Amino acid sequence: MRDPFKITQPTCISFSGGRTSAYMLWRVLQANHGLPEHTLICFANTGKEAEATLRFVRECAERWCVPIHWLEYCDTPLGFTPVNFETASRCGEPFEALILKRRYLPNPVSRFCTSELKIRPMHKFIRQHGWQDWDQLIGIRADEQRRAAKIRARGHSTESTHETMRMPLVDAGGTVHDVNRFWQTQAFNLELLTVNGRTLEGNCDLCFLKPQRQRLALIRANPKSADWWIAMEALELASRPSGARFRNDGPTYAEMARFLINQGDLFDSSDASTSCFCGD
Ligand code: SF4
Structure with a gap:
């Protein structure tokens, strides 16, 4: 059976800044003996992330020696701004810019913040690298069956049919227990409270x-x-x-x-x- 963490074609690893996606990244690095060619790791900052999340993203990159590309939405033809730990927005600036552009607030029926603040900036960044079709690795676990089923039924993201969604943790049967066990053995962790995973x-x-x-x-x-x-x-x-x-x-x-x-x-x-x- 194919190792779900093995990368064989252009792939974007969507890094949310949480423990699960960081664990997925670590499994990718193990399976491929480092970061394979044609692999991009992206973290989209909304400006409303906890400071601990930003520190965690920086620490994953430093400790595992991988480039994580920090992106922020902006209302320009390019569609994103590359930032880093020092320059990242911390007062909701990208989110507010989006709200002012759309002239209404995202809500449970119209959750445009996810696609506009996270998915599209990543897609624009990927396309800047000349990629036409790629795999997108997302940190959904095997114990998140409803989310996994929804994404699998669609096959690609809501924003692009050129992107094939892959959930290696689901394919490998990785659950919240595996994620927790992994972080208990690490020298660093995301310093945010977790309840029931x-x-x-x-x-x-x-x-x-x-x-x-x-x-x-x-x-x-x-x-x-x-x-x-x-x-x-x-x-x-x-x-x-x-x-x-x-x-x-x-x-x-x-x-x-x-x-x-x-x-x-x-x-x-x-x-x-x-x-x-x-x-x-
Ligand atoms: S749904 Fe919108 S407000 Fe909620 S975490 Fe995602 S981007 Fe932020």
Whole structure:
């Protein structure tokens, strides 16, 4: 049987900055005795990643001696800006630029932030290398069957039919236990809290797809983290009122921050997170 981590054609490794995609990268390096030719590792920064994530991405590159390309969305013909740990946005600048361009907020029905902030900048970067068709390795695990099935049914990304989605961890049966076991043996780790295999602060800090109670807990731990989300919902956008909230089926970020302590019943304990391309 073919080793799912073996690379034989132009391949982009989508590195989300989480433990799972980092583990996938490590398995690729083991299977190929280093980074194969015609392989690009990309990390798309939204400007709303936790500082620990940025440190982790830098540390993976340094410790494993591989180039990780840091990209940020920008509204130019090129479509992305190459950045690094020092120059990466930390105040949501790429995300805000996208919102101002689209004139409405992403939401569970129209999750354009994933494709515009992450997928497209990667595609544009890849095409700059002259690639026409390529494999995209994404860090979905074997215990994430619903996500895997959805992606497998599509076969390619929502943005390009020239890209073949590959999930080597699914093919190899790699689960959250394998990921955790691996990181327990490493000299470094992602310094973010994990509960039941989910990194609560992973991806955009208060992503609207995280359950309300999770966002509430994160705001309680760091009240300042709500400021950017509140500011975005306060923007004068074209499609008010529906386009001026990240979610219409729950409280605004301002409401969550305001009623944090007194109105616990504002939050629905049954809501679950929704998966997106953004990964672990
Ligand atoms: S983590 Fe959430 S808010 Fe950030 S790009 Fe992904 S879906 Fe959008």
